[in-house]
Amino acid sequence: MSSTPTDRQQATQDEGVSSLSFRLGAWGAAVPLLFFVIWAISTSVMGLSSEIGLVMGALFGITLGLFFCTSKWEDYAKGLFEGLTQPVGVVAIVAWFYAGMFAQVLQVGGLVEGLVWLGAISDMTGGWFVALTFILAAIFSTAVGTGYGTTVAFCTLMYPAGVAVGSDPVMLFAAILSGAIFGDNLAPVSDTTIVSATTQDADVPGVVRSRFKYSIMAAIPATILYVLFGGGGDSSAADPAALSAMMESTEPLGLVMLAPFALVLILALSGQHLITSLTWGILASIPTIAFIGPGSLSDIIAFDADSDTVVTGALVNGVQGYVTMSILILLIVAGAYLMKLGGTMEMITGKLMTWIGKSVKRAETSIWGIVALLNSAITINTAAEIAAAPFVRELGTRYHIHRYRRANMLDAVTSALGYIFPWGAPVLLGWSTITGMQDTYDWLPAVAPTQVFPFVFQGWFLALIMLFAALTSWGLKFEDADGNELQHPPAR
Numbered sequence: 001m002s003s004t005p006t007d008r009q010q011a012t013q014d015e016g017v018s019s020l021s022f023r024l025g026a027w028g029a030a031v032p033l034l035f036f037v038i039w040a041i042s043t044s045v046m047g048l049s050s051e052i053g054l055v056m057g058a059l060f061g062i063t064l065g066l067f068f069c070t071s072k073w074e075d076y077a078k079g080l081f082e083g084l085t086q087p088v089g090v091v092a093i094v095a096w097f098y099a100g101m102f103a104q105v106l107q108v109g110g111l112v113e114g115l116v117w118l119g120a121i122s123d124m125t126g127g128w129f130v131a132l133t134f135i136l137a138a139i140f141s142t143a144v145g146t147g148y149g150t151t152v153a154f155c156t157l158m159y160p161a162g163v164a165v166g167s168d169p170v171m172l173f174a175a176i177l178s179g180a181i182f183g184d185n186l187a188p189v190s191d192t193t194i195v196s197a198t199t200q201d202a203d204v205p206g207v208v209r210s211r212f213k214y215s216i217m218a219a220i221p222a223t224i225l226y227v228l229f230g231g232g233g234d235s236s237a238a239d240p241a242a243l244s245a246m247m248e249s250t251e252p253l254g255l256v257m258l259a260p261f262a263l264v265l266i267l268a269l270s271g272q273h274l275i276t277s278l279t280w281g282i283l284a285s286i287p288t289i290a291f292i293g294p295g296s297l298s299d300i301i302a303f304d305a306d307s308d309t310v311v312t313g314a315l316v317n318g319v320q321g322y323v324t325m326s327i328l329i330l331l332i333v334a335g336a337y338l339m340k341l342g343g344t345m346e347m348i349t350g351k352l353m354t355w356i357g358k359s360v361k362r363a364e365t366s367i368w369g370i371v372a373l374l375n376s377a378i379t380i381n382t383a384a385e386i387a388a389a390p391f392v393r394e395l396g397t398r399y400h401i402h403r404y405r406r407a408n409m410l411d412a413v414t415s416a417l418g419y420i421f422p423w424g425a426p427v428l429l430g431w432s433t434i435t436g437m438q439d440t441y442d443w444l445p446a447v448a449p450t451q452v453f454p455f456v457f458q459g460w461f462l463a464l465i466m467l468f469a470a471l472t473s474w475g476l477k478f479e480d481a482d483g484n485e486l487q488h489p490p491a492r
Contacts, residue, residue, distance in 0.1 A: 016078070016082055017075050017078045017079040017082060017341060018341075019341055019342070019343070020069060020071045020075060020076060020079055020338065020341040020342050021069070021070045021071045021342070022065075022068045022069055022070060022071075022342050023068045023069075023070055024068065025343070025347075026342055026343040026344045026346070026347040027344065027347075028065075028068040028069075028342065029065075029068075029338055029339050029341065029342020029343060029344040030339055030342075030344045031061065031064055031065045031068050032058075032061040032062045032064065032065040032335040032338055032339075033061065033332070033335040033336060033338075033339060033387065034061070035057070035060060035061030035064055035065075036054070036057045036058045036061040036331075036332065036335060036387070037374070037378065037387060039054075039057030039060065039061070040054055040057060040378040040380075040383065041378065043057070051324040051325055051328065051380065051383075052324055054328055054380065054383055055324060055327050055328050055331065058328060058331035058332055058335065059331065061335060062080065062331065062334065062335060062338075065335075065338060076338075079337065079338055079341045080334050080337075080338065081334075082337060083333055083334030083335070083336070083337025083338060084330050084331075084333070084334045086333050086334075086337060089329050089330045089333040091198045092194050092195050092198045092199070092326075092329055093322070093326040093329065093330070094275065095194040095198070095204075095274055095275065095278075096191055096194060096322040096325070096326060097318070097319050097322060097326075098189075098274070098275055098278040098279065098282075099145050099189035099190070099191070099194065099274075099278060099318075100317075100318030100319055100321050100322045101278075101282055101314070101315045101318035101319060102144075102145075102189055102260075102264065102278050102281050102282050102285070102318070103143075103144035103145050103146050103149065103189065103318060104314035104315065104317045104318035104321070105260075105282055105285045105286070105289070105300060105314045105315070105318070106143055106144050106257050106260065106261060106285065107144060107149070107153075107314070108289060108299045108300060108313075108314040109254060109256070109257035109260075109285060109288065109289045109294070110251045110253060110254025110257065110294045111140060111143060111144070111254050111255070111257040111258070111261070112140055112153040112154070112157065112254070113157070113250045113251040113254045113294075114250075114251060114252055114253065114254025114255035114256075114257065114258075115136045115139065115140055115254070115255070116136070116154075116157045116158055116161070116250045117250035117251060117252045117254070117255075118136065118252075118255065119132050119133065119136055119158060119161065120161065120250055124165070125165040125166045125167070125231075126165070126166045126167055126168075126230060126231030126232070127167070127168075127171075127226060127227045127228060127229065127230030127231040128227060128230075128231075129161075129162050129165050129166075129167045129172075129230070130162060130167045130168065130171050130172050130175045130226040130227070130230025130231075131175070131223050131224075131226040131227045131230060133154065133158045133162055133167075133172060133175045133176060133179065134175035134176075134178050134179045134219075134222065134223060134226050134458070135179070135223065136154075136158070136179070137150050137154045137158070137175070137176050137178070137179020137180060137182075137183075138178075138179040138182035138183055138219065138458075139179075139183075140153070140154070140179070140183065141179055141180050141181075141182060141183020141184060141187060141190075142182065142183035142186055142187045142261075142265075143183070143187070143257075143258070143261040144183070144187075144189070145183065145184075145187040145188070145189030145190040145191065145193070146183075146184075146190070146191070147180035147181060147183060147184035147190070147381075147415070147418075147419065147426055148180070148425070148426055148429060150176070150179060150180040150183060151176060151177060151180050151419075151426050151429055151430045151433070152429060152430070152433050154176040154179065154180075155173070155176055155430045155433040155434050155437075156433060156437065157250070158172075158176065159172055159173065159176065159434055159437075159444075160437065160441050160444055163443075163444060163445065166231060166232075167230055167231065168229070168230055168231060168232045169445045169447050170447050170451050170452055170455060171226060171229055171230040171455055172230065173430060173431075173434065173447045173452050174226075174452050174455035174456045174457070175226050175230065176430065177419045177420075177426065177427065177430060177452065177456045177458075177459070178222055178226075178419075178456050178457055178458030178459065179458070180419055180426060181415050181416060181418075181419045181456070181458045181459050181462065182215060182218075182219055182458055184381075184415040184418075184419075185211065185215055185411055185412055185415035185416070185462065186208060186211065186212065186215045187208075188204050188205065188208050188264065188265065188268040188269075188274060188277065189264065189274070189278060191322070191325070191382050192381060192382055192385055192411050192414055192415055193207065193208065193411060194274070195329070195382060195385050195386055195389065195411075196385060196389070196407040196408070196410045196411035196414070197407050199385075199386070199389035199390075199392075199393060199407075199410070200389070200392065200393055200396070200403045200404075200406045200407040200410065201393075201403055201483075202403040202404055202406075202407045204268065204274045205268045205269050205270070205271055205272070205274070206404055207404050207407045207408065207411075208268065208269060209269060210404040210405075210408060211404075211407075211408045211411070211412065213475070214408060214412055214462065214465055214466065214469070214475075215412075215462070217461070217465055218457075218458050218461035218462040218465055219458060221457070221461060222457035222458045222461055225457050226457070229455075251294050253292070253294050254294060256288055256292050257285065257288065257289075259284070259288065260281045260282075260284040260285040260288060261281070263277075263280060263281055263284050264277045264278060264280070264281035267280060267281075282315075286300055298313065299313060299314060300313050300314050300315060301313035301314070301315045301316065325382060325383075328383060328386070329382075329386050332383070332386045332387055333386070336387075336389075336390040339390070340390075345390060345391075345394050348391070348394075349391075349394050349395060349398060352366055352395065353398065356399075360399050360401065360473065360476065360489065361470065361471060361472075361473055363395055363396075363398070363399045363401065364401065364405075364409065364469070364470035364471075364473070364476070365467075365470045365471060366395060367391070367392050367395055367396065367406070367409050367410075367470070368409060368413060368466060368467055368470045370388055370391050370392070371384075371385075371388045371392065371409065371410055371413040371414060372413050372417060372463070374387050374388045375388075375413065375414050375417040375418055376417060376421060380418075380425050381414050381415065381417075381418025381419075381424070381425070381426075382414075384414060384418070385410060385411065385414040388410060388414070389410060392406050392409065392410045393406065399489070400478045400479055400480070400486075400489045400490055401476070401477075401478065401479075402476075402477040402478055402479045402485060402486075403479065403483065404477065405475070405476060405477055408466070409466055409469075409470070412462050412463070412465075412466045413462075413463055413466055415459075415462065416458070416459040416460070416462040416463040416466075417459065417463060419456055419459050420453050420456045420459040420460065420463075421453060422448075422449035422450045422452075422453050423449070424449075427449045427452065427453070428449060431446070431447065431448070431449050434446055434447065478490065
């Protein structure tokens with residue numbers, strides 16, 4: 001039976017695009033992603049960086065790529081849509097939504113206020129308070145999975161309290177950023193954890209278990225240094241009445257939200273899928289807030305006809321917080337896929353392999369360098385991680401580096417450097433939060449981003465530990481074609 005023209009046309013439409021040709025060869029295929037990186041760096045330098053701005057940069061880059069494509073534009077469009085449907089982007093987005101909802105529910109339950117209350121009753125001063133702030137920020141960021149949220153919450157509450165009890169302001173701000181790094185790197189619900197795992201075809205629980213040793217090795221010396229050098233602040237200017245009012249706003253009842261957090265952590269590390277773990281965490285949080293915690297059901301979800309979204313509450317806020325970034329990851333994944341179709345990934349990997357040769361150490365050092373370079377340029381660390389992920393995956397698979405190891409190298413360097421550089425988004429976010437609070441506490445000193453970056457100890461230690469791991473192959477594992485863990489590279 002012969003096929004009709006309509007059948008043949010449908011079959012052609014269903015076929016994927018195997019390759020694309022570009023002006024400038026393989027470099028032409030890199031135009032969409034390269035334009036995005038240049039756009040991200042330029043807007044960052046000008047102080048104009050934002051998530052929606054990055055989305056526009058990605059869209060402009062993809063559009064510009066059309067004019068470099070010498071294949072049919074129809075094929076370019078097909079390749080673009082194939083890239084948009086890659087599972088890596090979709091998996092990350094769904095995980096983000098659930099993680100965002102859980103994080104917002106924990107915050108509505110008063111977890112941060114509970115942790116601040118814990119710090120307030122400790123009677124610690126000076127360097128001890130700085131170290132306690134680091135530990136509490138690490139716990140909170142691990143629970144909610146957002147380093148940015150941790151930075152804002154602890155700069156709002158713990159920073160004034162610490163200054164009032166004689167902590168050094170620079171060290172205190174650095175400790176908050178370090179605590180945010182710890183959770184951003186280790187939390188199963190962190191956006192960087194999710195991206196690093198999904199882009200390397202790894203499971204989140206396995207990734208978290210494998211990276212704990214790196215996180216804790218950086219945290220121990222960081223804690224000691226904050227104890228030793230965190231004191232010396234001037235508490236004489238603090239207004240006792242203002243400090244008392246601030247502490248009265250804390251709520252110990254928020255500590256009950258550690259129970260849902262512990263449930264998610266246990267389920268995730270026991271091998272349950274992240275979505276399953278987060279669902280149980282959300283379900284456990286709702287009755288905890290309704291019957292025990294300081295919040296109410298209307299704080300979790302409610303209907304308000306006068307609101308722009310109609311549906312309001314923590315669950316809505318959790319999803320909304322990741323919508324723009326979800327669009328960005330799809331566009332960057334699509335840009336990376338166009339590079340693959342145009343041969344850019346193969347060309348870059350080939351050039352790197354000429355220098356790397358058979359040395360896995362050089363391969364891992366190259367991975368470390370690529371991730372560090374992109375994170376020094378792109379101020380939103382998740383966006384930098386998404387941009388670096390295809391290179392990490394390509395090099396890692398060529399040298400049979402285990403997917404957990406690739407994910408750890410990608411995430412650790414991203415989390416570390418994203419909170420160190422003075423032009424980084426979280427550093428500027430914390431600085432603006434502290435500066436804005438001077439209207440409330442006129443005695444509160446501000447810390448410039450250029451002052452704090454040498455003392456973000458968790459970030460520096462974590463980045464150096466991963467560089468040491470790359471140079472010495474400490475902790476290195478390999479995998480075969482089926483993903484089975486090996487102590488040595490498989491025979492070729």
